Amino acid sequence: MSGRPMPVDAVPVDAVPVNALQGALAAEHGAIWAYGVVAAFVSGRLGAQLAQATSAHQAQRDATERVLIDAGALPVPPEPGYLTPEPVTDAASALRLAITAETDAAAAWRSVVERSPADPDLRGAALEALTGAAVRATRWRASAGTSPVTVPFPGAP
Amino acid sequence: MRSECPPRTWRCGRGTHQHGVVRSGLPRVSRHRASPRRVDHGAGLQRTRALARWSAVSADGPHRRRVLAAGATLLLAGPVALTGCAVPIFVPQGPDPLESPARRAEADAALAAAVAQLAAQGDPVLAATARALAADRMTHAATLRAELRRVRPRRSSAGGFPPVAPPKADPDLATARGALTQAVRAAHEEAAGLVMTLPGYRAALLASIAACCASHAALLS
Numbered sequence: 001m002s003g004r005p006m007p008v009d010a011v012p013v014d015a016v017p018v019n020a021l022q023g024a025l026a027a028e029h030g031a032i033w034a035y036g037v038v039a040a041f042v043s044g045r046l047g048a049q050l051a052q053a054t055s056a057h058q059a060q061r062d063a064t065e066r067v068l069i070d071a072g073a074l075p076v077p078p079e080p081g082y083l084t085p086e087p088v089t090d091a092a093s094a095l096r097l098a099i100t101a102e103t104d105a106a107a108a109w110r111s112v113v114e115r116s117p118a119d120p121d122l123r124g125a126a127l128e129a130l131t132g133a134a135v136r137a138t139r140w141r142a143s144a145g146t147s148p149v150t151v152p153f154p155g156a157p
Numbered sequence: 158m159r160s161e162c163p164p165r166t167w168r169c170g171r172g173t174h175q176h177g178v179v180r181s182g183l184p185r186v187s188r189h190r191a192s193p194r195r196v197d198h199g200a201g202l203q204r205t206r207a208l209a210r211w212s213a214v215s216a217d218g219p220h221r222r223r224v225l226a227a228g229a230t231l232l233l234a235g236p237v238a239l240t241g242c243a244v245p246i247f248v249p250q251g252p253d254p255l256e257s258p259a260r261r262a263e264a265d266a267a268l269a270a271a272v273a274q275l276a277a278q279g280d281p282v283l284a285a286t287a288r289a290l291a292a293d294r295m296t297h298a299a300t301l302r303a304e305l306r307r308v309r310p311r312r313s314s315a316g317g318f319p320p321v322a323p324p325k326a327d328p329d330l331a332t333a334r335g336a337l338t339q340a341v342r343a344a345h346e347e348a349a350g351l352v353m354t355l356p357g358y359r360a361a362l363l364a365s366i367a368a369c370c371a372s373h374a375a376l377l378s
Binding site: 106110111113114115118119120123124126127130131133134135137138139142148149150151152153154155156 | 357
């Protein structure tokens with residue numbers, strides 16, 4: 001109520017949903033790895049789209065790691081390797097992997113929205129990440145020609 | 158007990174009775190039980206004069222008036238406190254914040270369906286996009302309505318929602334596309350704004366709706 005900043009020890013313990021953020025960070029690591037694989041199969045206009053997606057996930061990874069370190073948590077590292085749902089052998093399967101990576105990221109960030117307190121900082125960042133993942137997944141679906149192009153509730157289980 | 162509590166003797170007198178019971182606002186049940194001293198008005202009145210030294214008298218020991226007052230307070234405040242514990246954690250006061258996005262979703266679905274019908278011949282791509290948008294917004298509306306009913310079943314069954322007027326799609330396809338884009342952007346903004354204020358589950362629901370609307374806006378633009 002007063003203009004004074006809240007003392008550090010008055011901040012509630014669950015002000016930062018560490019578990020949900022670790023899940024989001026793990027999803028970001030996975031997405032960055034997946035786009036590394038996808039890059040081997042796409043080029044041209046899709047290549048530009050892919051570069052944009054990769055740098056977005058890298059920025060989110062860095063930001064999430066910072067939030068976790070500030071909250072006193074050790075950010076989860078990337079896995080040494082990931083198992084794709086299906087063998088990635090051509091552009092079509094590469095696009096499907098990209099869609100999977102964005103779907104996973106959307107689910108992880110929706111969980112952060114749900115578990116974070118109603119403050120615009122963290123929840124706003126999580127909403128932005130969820131929206132970004134949904135839009136990229138939509139673009140990949142449109143490129144792959146899958147139908148339907150959108151899902152009504154991106155990130156919903 | 159009686160010997161330990163001297164104030165009781167003079168509070169049984171007629172004068173003190175009014176003073177002690179009526180003024181404190183206690184109901185009749187709080188009156189102390191009949192005692193042999195009650196008929197002894199002489200002694201009672203004499204002791205009533207000692208009221209001038211109330212503080213000296215009331216200082217010793219737990220006082221019955223205070224005990225009764227505390228009991229009455231507990232009786233009155235108890236149910237309120239218990240009711241306070243029993244209410245669900247989230248019951249929106251006033252209009253439910255989800256009513257507006259629910260109506261908007263219905264209006265958007267109707268508009269998108271109209272655009273899809275209009276563009277079926279001239280622009281099949283726009284028609285397909287509008288059809289997908291209509292389907293998604295319909296799903297949003299149904300889910301939001303379900304959530305509204307879940308939280309306040311009585312209000313919904315009473316028919317608190319006026320029917321949405323079916324929007325008119327502009328016969329010019331470019332204008333229709335623009336109107337659809339504008340509608341879906343407005344829906345995204347409204348949902349994104351609500352995400353910041355609503356509790357967890359509803360925030361996640363609106364976040365997904367906002368993300369879906371942003372996806373459609375990206376497809377349309």
